[in-house]
Amino acid sequence: LLQAQVFNPDRFTVTHQIRQVMLLLESTLDREETQINGYVVICDYREVSLKQFVVWSITDASNTAKCIFQSLPVRIQEIHAVGVPKFISFVTDLVLSSMSEKIRSRVLVRAIRQ
Template structure:
């Protein structure tokens, strides 16, 4: 992926027109085309009543939160607040400073974070993380978080992905204690938040392959921050890549 196109949160109008996508959106997301404008407006009015919540309220922006929440107004509103709070939290300031493609180009080029060029059999985009490729002398968890966040937000702009969702592939090949020692509970928690109720993307599954001996330690570090729903989405395959 070219680093120059990692992120673009500019306003655009929703333009879904594919019959299969419309059907899928209705079946999985409870999205009714005739009610879409009304649903977006309901969420917009609720946001406008929230003091201090200074965010975009255009149709395209709000629609992705509704789709990520299966058009549940309360869930969409809560997701939007969590997304806003994640970015506004002073403790996370370092993670949301200098969100430019050029600032994380080295992470993408290293292969630690990226997107597969093709969709899976269900038409979902695949976000790939390869922590074993991390050279701690070159960069660390903050840069990985930034690159992951920017890719996820880019995914959230795509209407087909909003509807079909996406999957995460953790390829743990070559990961050892050299990388593990740089992952603190702080970064473990923030990383979990990226895939759990804090960004407007529907993560269908989290596949883990080639897990090393340190995987149990890594899971023990992250699991206290994981909901049962996230745990249920995690599928550990070992070296059986044909699965």
């Protein structure tokens, strides 16, 4: 479960966020249940501000996704992004367009109605 609202963009950078995700993945790669079952990721974007998103460039998001999906031996079963603000939906579409169809089919985005 990734809770985006706890990220403090005044204190941490995108690099810190990427490191955190990579460390989490690396620390669980050796577990047998992870190797067999893979990951189901739930990203909670409720109560996030624009300030938390603007630190990410489209290139950052795209490169991070490619790194995770193409460089690490992880099995991502599903990614659920819930509470995605309307103002960020276009970025989500751009990042998803840079991924393979196989990965895109595993990403489920639920936007907040505003």
